[in-house]
Amino acid sequence: xxxxxxxxxxxxxxxxxxxxxxxxxxxxxxxxxxxxxxxxxxxxxxxxxxxxxxxxxxxxxxxxxxxxxxxxxxxxxxxxxxxxxxxxxxxxxxxxxxxxxxxxxxxxxxxxxxxxxxxxxxxxxxxxxxxxxxxxxxxxxxxxxxxxxxxxxxxxxxxxxxxxxxxxxxxxxxxxxxxxxxxxxxxxxxxxxxxxxxxxxxxx
Numbered sequence: 583x584x585x586x587x588x589x590x591x592x593x594x595x596x597x598x599x600x601x602x603x604x605x606x607x608x609x610x611x612x613x614x615x616x617x618x619x620x621x622x623x624x625x626x627x628x629x630x631x632x633x634x635x636x637x638x639x640x641x642x643x644x645x646x647x648x649x650x651x652x653x654x655x656x657x658x659x660x661x662x663x664x665x666x667x668x669x670x671x672x673x674x675x676x677x678x679x680x681x682x683x684x685x686x687x688x689x690x691x692x693x694x695x696x697x698x699x700x701x702x703x704x705x706x707x708x709x710x711x712x713x714x715x716x717x718x719x720x721x722x723x724x725x726x727x728x729x730x731x732x733x734x735x736x737x738x739x740x741x742x743x744x745x746x747x748x749x750x751x752x753x754x755x756x757x758x759x760x761x762x763x764x765x766x767x768x769x770x771x772x773x774x775x776x777x778x779x780x781x782x783x784x785x786x
Contacts, residue, residue, distance in 0.1 A: 637661070639776065640673050640683055640769070646746030646753065647671070647685050649718045650785065656777035657685070657785060661770030666691065666742055668707070671785050673769040674744070679760065683769060686744035686754055687716075691765075696743050697734035698756070703749065706734075716786065721749040729756040740765050 642655040650671065651657065659673050666672055666688050675683040690696045690707045697706040703720030705712045737743045741762035746752025754760050772785045 638770070640685070640772070642685055643682055645751055646748050647687075648748040650687075650716055650747045651685060651772070651775065652781070654778075655775050655781060657772040658774040658776050659770040660773050664768070664770050666765060666768050666771070671772040672742075672744070673772060674763050674767050675769050676764070676767045684760075685772060686746055686752075686763070688742050689745050689755070690737050690743040692737050692739045692741055694737050694743075695734055696737065705745070716747055717749070719748045719750050728753060728759065730758050731756050731761070738762055742768070 638659050638661065639656050640659050642651045642653060642657060644653055657673075668688055668690060670688045671685060672688055673683045673685055689705060689712070695706075695708050697709075698704070698721070699706070700721060705714065735743075741764055743755045744760075744763050745754045745756070755762060774785060775781045775783050
């Protein structure tokens with residue numbers, strides 16, 4: 583007992599004569615709430631970073647990608663270190679050419695030769711006919727007044743040749759209005775339809 587009293591006196595001297603403080607017990611519920619808030623904050627930051635640099639949601643406008651994508655669809659777009667390749671459905675943004683991002687399919691990239699047979703609607707890349715199972719509307723026997731690009735052609739360096747899946751109505755690389763798409767103007771690849779709920783599916 584005397585030793586205990588002596589220890590308390592020493593501790594009091596260390597505290598400038600004040601008796602030692604008693605440690606208050608922290609409410610376990612308070613700790614749990616703090617940990618939950620911390621986890622929620624980390625989750626929110628992670629989602630914000632992901633939606634800024636990795637994924638984003640883009641609205642589809644118009645019918646140029648029927649029946650792959652419909653007007654009003656919302657698509658999840660992957661963008662981090664993405665390199666466009668043939669067959670990908672991409673989102674392109676170019677403020678000087680069009681007010682809103684456009685959605686098209688990559689047909690060819692730099693250095694490749696593109697040709698279109700307007701009698702059959704077939705598209706050729708490097709003299710090989712493309713197998714386009716995703717098409718519902720071809721351009722067979724159709725050449726609109728907007729299609730003012732001559733074929734065959736070679737895709738310039740750093741560019742893409744893109745077409746809409748609904749060929750008769752799509753404004754795309756067949757026209758000087760759109761022309762070749764600069765790779766730097768590609769936001770990313772459309773990966774999933776996320777809205778409406780009835781159309782949630784992967785984009786092919």
